[in-house]
Amino acid sequence: MSRRLSIGVLGCSAIARRRTLPVMLGLDRVRIAAVASRSAERAAEYATEFGCTPAGYDEVIERSDVDAVYICLPNVLHDEWTRRALEAGKHVLCEKPLTGDATQAKNLTELAVTRRLVLRENFAFLHHPQHERVRELVAEGRFGELRTLTASFGFPPLPETDIRYTASLGGGALLDAGVYPIRLAWSLFGDGLSVLGAALRVDRRLGVDVGGQALLATPRGVLTSLEFGFQHTYRSRYQLWGSSAAMCLDHAFTPPPAHRCPLDIEEQDHSERLMMPAVHQFERSIDSFVDAALGGYAPETERPWLSGARETARLAEEIRAVATILPGEAGAA
Ligand SMILES: NC(=O)c1ccc[n+]([C@@H]2O[C@H](COP(=O)([O-])OP(=O)(O)OC[C@H]3O[C@@H](n4cnc5c(N)ncnc54)[C@H](OP(=O)(O)O)[C@@H]3O)[C@@H](O)[C@H]2O)c1
Incomplete structure (x- = not known):
């Protein structure tokens, strides 16, 4: 993997526009590759604002130049899209909470471990x-x-x-x-x-x-x-x-x-x-995710993040x- 993390974004959300994408733009080690929306018009608007390619959700998951996916969708969609991104071999930064369902949390965190991929929730205060x-x-x-x-x-x-x-x-x-x-x-x-x-x-x-x-x-x-x-x-x-x-x-x-x-x-x-x-705790959260994804999967580092996600859901x-x-x-x- 290159020393820059190439990130695809799912959802033209308020939090992405207000906080996450401006932080990502400011990090040398990040390239925002694509931003996806249900609406082609909104994807184009965000893509122009953040200097990347507009896309659909499936396309972001499938793109070979995407190393990691940032999921900022309504909570009910986190499970499906996190699973699909992990199955496609992408690291995932999911907006909080990953899920409020203990079984989903168990399955997603086990999948991340099996695939040796980083899965973090964006709880910036941590x-x-x-x-x-x-x-x-x-x-x-x-x-x-x-x-x-x-x-x-x-x-x-x-x-x-x-x-x-x-x-x-x-x-x-x-x-x-x-x-x-x-x-x-x-x-x-x-x-x-x-x-x-x-x-x-x-x-x-x-x-x-x-x-x-x-x-x-x-x-x-x-x-x-x-x-x-x-x-x-x-x-x-x-x-x-x-x-x-x-x-x-x-x-x-x-x-x-x-x-x-x-x-x-x-x-x-x-x-x-x-x-x-x-x-700037939001910057630290994203920086820490980028470190982990670029550094390669480290089970000891990731274990607390996965336990935290499981216990929060439970x-x-x-x-x-x-x-x-x-x-x-x-x-x-
Ligand atoms: N870490 C933090 O500090 C923080 C702060 C605020 C929110 N969040 C989290 O971020 C996530 C998004 O919150 P938000 O306030 O940014 O929400 P939002 O502005 O409503 O964005 C959600 C996005 O999801 C997409 N979407 C897909 N299916 C949808 C549907 N059926 N209905 C509505 N939107 C749909 C939409 O993007 P397209 O139409 O472009 O597809 C929409 O822009 C939530 O999980 C929330 O908990 C985290």
Whole structure:
């Protein structure tokens, strides 16, 4: 393979235009080969904007000059197109979440291992070093014995035409926003979280969940409360509360590239604010995928990404299965 990763894009999505393709254009080691749409007109528009060839979905999968596929389709289509891309021998960067179905996640991650291909979800926050700093503080015992994690991610209502409000496209707050605190809990505590209970607010007219909360526990009994939705003011933060101190990290999931997030630590007689570095986490996510794909499949490096995808899907599926359903209104954007 050449030292440039040639990427084909499936879907002329908002996230591709706003974030991913501008980042890819700025990376020397990436060539955007083709961008596919259901509409020839939209493919041509994106291709002109990002200096590549317009295409259809099948064509991108089949092109011999495409090493990797970036999938930014509605959630319900991630499974099919990830499988097809892996079967065609392409590395895959799939938008989050890979899936909310545990069986699909198992099958896709096994396929990636069998084919020795890189399969990553674009959960950009995982690439921000601020969470590594939190893990260091936990490991140093700065908070004593951990008792609880509370993680929240939510934002105001969206236009009603948004894919997040269409049940048949895999919409809903759990799969869109809830997967962030789920994945955070996994990144702090690892495999083996269990779901103790949950509630989802469902807009019955649209048939999608617009908010919710879940209570999980680690095997050692750390209680983990996850809150999410799009009926809320913007909130993106998590708190750890231990036997000797507590902490809160604000802007935890989607900090803008120039933003330095405050990490507040509170002890009985002392409080402290640590300023985290400003990082372009979206660029880091793509850069890390490019590194992995160009470097050749490395099982040890890829294992945590695959476990994370499987556990995120399993927990989302379990939360949906046990959730008490409450009425909820999508609201107007
Ligand atoms: N990592 C992040 O920070 C982040 C942020 C936002 C979204 N996302 C993820 O990115 C994905 C796309 O989200 P988005 O907000 O960018 O969505 P979007 O703008 O609606 O884009 C989805 C694209 O999928 C294609 N598509 C194929 N079949 C479709 C169908 N039946 N209905 C609608 N669109 C269809 C469309 O492209 P064509 O018409 O060109 O084929 C459409 O532009 C989701 O999985 C979402 O969770 C990730």
